[in-house]
Amino acid sequence: MSSSKSNKIVKLESSDNKTFEVEEAVAVQSETLKNMVDDGCANDTIPLPNVNGKILEMVLGWCKKHVDETVTGDELNKYEADFLDLDQADLYGLLMAANFLNVKGLLDRVLQRVADMIKGKKPEEIRRIFNIKNDFTPEEEEEIRLENAWAFD
Amino acid sequence: MSILAEELITQILILLPVKPLLRFQCVSKSWLALITDPYFIKIHAETNTQRSLVVESCDWKDDHPPQDYYLVDFSNGDRFGKPVKIFPPFFRPGNLSHTSVIGCCNGLICIQKHGCLDCIGDSDYEFVIWNPLIKKHKKLPFEPVDDTHKLRLHATFGYDPVNDDYKVLRIECGQFLNSDDWALEAVEVKVYSLKAHSWRRVEDQLPYKEEESFILSESAFLNGAFHWLVERESGPWTLLAFDLPTEKFGVQTIPFQPFDVNLKVSLEVLGGSLCIFAGTDVWIMKEYGVANSWSRLWTLPMTSCSLVFSEDGEKVLMKKDSLKKKFFWYDIKKKTLMIVENDLSISNKHQTATCLEGGSLLLLLDGDSDN
Numbered sequence: 184m185s186s187s188k189s190n191k192i193v194k195l196e197s198s199d200n201k202t203f204e205v206e207e208a209v210a211v212q213s214e215t216l217k218n219m220v221d222d223g224c225a226n227d228t229i230p231l232p233n234v235n236g237k238i239l240e241m242v243l244g245w246c247k248k249h250v251d252e253t254v255t256g257d258e259l260n261k262y263e264a265d266f267l268d269l270d271q272a273d274l275y276g277l278l279m280a281a282n283f284l285n286v287k288g289l290l291d292r293v294l295q296r297v298a299d300m301i302k303g304k305k306p307e308e309i310r311r312i313f314n315i316k317n318d319f320t321p322e323e324e325e326e327i328r329l330e331n332a333w334a335f336d
Numbered sequence: 337m338s339i340l341a342e343e344l345i346t347q348i349l350i351l352l353p354v355k356p357l358l359r360f361q362c363v364s365k366s367w368l369a370l371i372t373d374p375y376f377i378k379i380h381a382e383t384n385t386q387r388s389l390v391v392e393s394c395d396w397k398d399d400h401p402p403q404d405y406y407l408v409d410f411s412n413g414d415r416f417g418k419p420v421k422i423f424p425p426f427f428r429p430g431n432l433s434h435t436s437v438i439g440c441c442n443g444l445i446c447i448q449k450h451g452c453l454d455c456i457g458d459s460d461y462e463f464v465i466w467n468p469l470i471k472k473h474k475k476l477p478f479e480p481v482d483d484t485h486k487l488r489l490h491a492t493f494g495y496d497p498v499n500d501d502y503k504v505l506r507i508e509c510g511q512f513l514n515s516d517d518w519a520l521e522a523v524e525v526k527v528y529s530l531k532a533h534s535w536r537r538v539e540d541q542l543p544y545k546e547e548e549s550f551i552l553s554e555s556a557f558l559n560g561a562f563h564w565l566v567e568r569e570s571g572p573w574t575l576l577a578f579d580l581p582t583e584k585f586g587v588q589t590i591p592f593q594p595f596d597v598n599l600k601v602s603l604e605v606l607g608g609s610l611c612i613f614a615g616t617d618v619w620i621m622k623e624y625g626v627a628n629s630w631s632r633l634w635t636l637p638m639t640s641c642s643l644v645f646s647e648d649g650e651k652v653l654m655k656k657d658s659l660k661k662k663f664f665w666y667d668i669k670k671k672t673l674m675i676v677e678n679d680l681s682i683s684n685k686h687q688t689a690t691c692l693e694g695g696s697l698l699l700l701l702d703g704d705s706d707n
Contacts, residue, residue: 278344298352301356302352304356306363
């Protein structure tokens with residue numbers, strides 16, 4: 184096992200059966216994948232049943248950009264800002280993938296982006312976005328609204 | 337569209353400011369439980385980087401000055417938002433009493449309401465702990481002054497990290513008839529605990545003999561303890577500390593005594609260290625608890641008092657000590673001043689300001705709503 188890291192390739196398969204090949208240095212930006220590599224489980228294709236191809240491609244793109252030494256600080260900042268300009272479905276898919284794959288920098292950015300997007304929203308909108316059932320009775324909900332009436336302006 | 341795991345939702349909620357969190361309590365029962373969980377509230381208060389200035393503005397021309405309070409947000413890269421007028425729970429139009437902020441901690445403000453200033457002997461002191469960001473407050477139970485000789489209260493507010501409790505310390509003192517300052521005679525020290533919601537006498541009373549007069553500066557809260565500069569008639573200035581968890585007093589020497597009677601001297605906390613502002617000199621206690629670690633930090637272009645460091649730590653927000661109370665940033669390296677653009681001199685009135693750091697959901701459950 185003396186091959187240098189930069190030559191090793193890691194193979195990944197998304198939930199919709201798309202395969203991706205990336206250098207190990209890129210893959211280990213994901214703590215989850217890093218653990219697999221360290222444990223010696225990364226020799227065959229790693230199946231990722233909870234990440235679809237589109238999202239996986241995005242995550243790997245992020246990881247690639249972050250190991251690329253030719254990228255300047257400013258370029259990286261712009262890349263990160265543009266990266267998160269996604270529709271809601273993709274954003275949440277990305278959130279879950281970043282969490283599952285444990286790509287720290289990406290996860291923090293996505294969490295902040297989601298927080299920024301929802302902070303002005305009403306409870307009804309939140310329920311729609313996250314597909315949450317309202318299990319309060321109308322009276323219970325009204326009580327909470329009255330207690331904090333000013334926050335609903 | 338799948339539901340996000342609770343762990344992810346919590347991580348998102350931690351990043352939200354207080355106002356949406358209050359709204360989202362009615363999303364669902366599980367969200368309500370998440371938001372009102374004491375551990376969540378604690379972590380949220382610790383990670384929340386909201387910073388505001390609480391500005392008290394009053395017109396000293398009149399005998400009974402009306403007071404206004406403003407909250408000015410400056411979390412966003414040290415840019416000041418618009419001053420928003422806020423109404424403390426004591427505030428009533430035409431109220432002639434004087435109120436003052438005695439401390440700010442984790443998004444909570446403690447306000448003391450005095451009787452009118454000219455009425456010596458008035459023991460009508462009330463206190464309220466207020467969370468202006470969620471508009472809830474808790475009035476402290478009334479605790480009468482023990483002895484009618486004891487005319488003044490010196491009170492201060494802080495957080496006991498060991499017992500996870502917020503406490504108000506009050507020192508009841510007799511005023512030395514020849515001076516206007518806090519020259520103290522016999523004293524009684526009491527503490528209020530938010531958890532117990534009651535006052536009690538502190539076992540360890542002030543370490544000064546009765547009839548020895550001394551003057552206390554405004555207190556500075558750091559590392560779970562209150563600190564004061566003490567000027568005594570017999571002897572040099574010392575540093576007095578009261579540790580909240582153990583409720584014990586301690587005295588420490590100050591190895592320098594640059595205090596000339598005409599200098600304005602104050603004790604402050606800046607960047608996690610105790611600082612003494614003596615005229616235009618600023619001294620810092622480099623190592624907490626080590627008397628010899630005091631060293632002169634800067635010499636300022638004018639006397640002022642500091643409020644807080646900027647986010648990048650290169651500038652200090654200060655208030656100019658003159659009639660037109662303007663706020664300015666002092667750049668430490670460049671030694672330059674920059675007056676705050678969004679002019680916080682809300683009018684020509686006298687102003688004091690305190691920095692409120694962190695927005696907390698504390699008092700969410702059992703506070704009274706402001707009306």
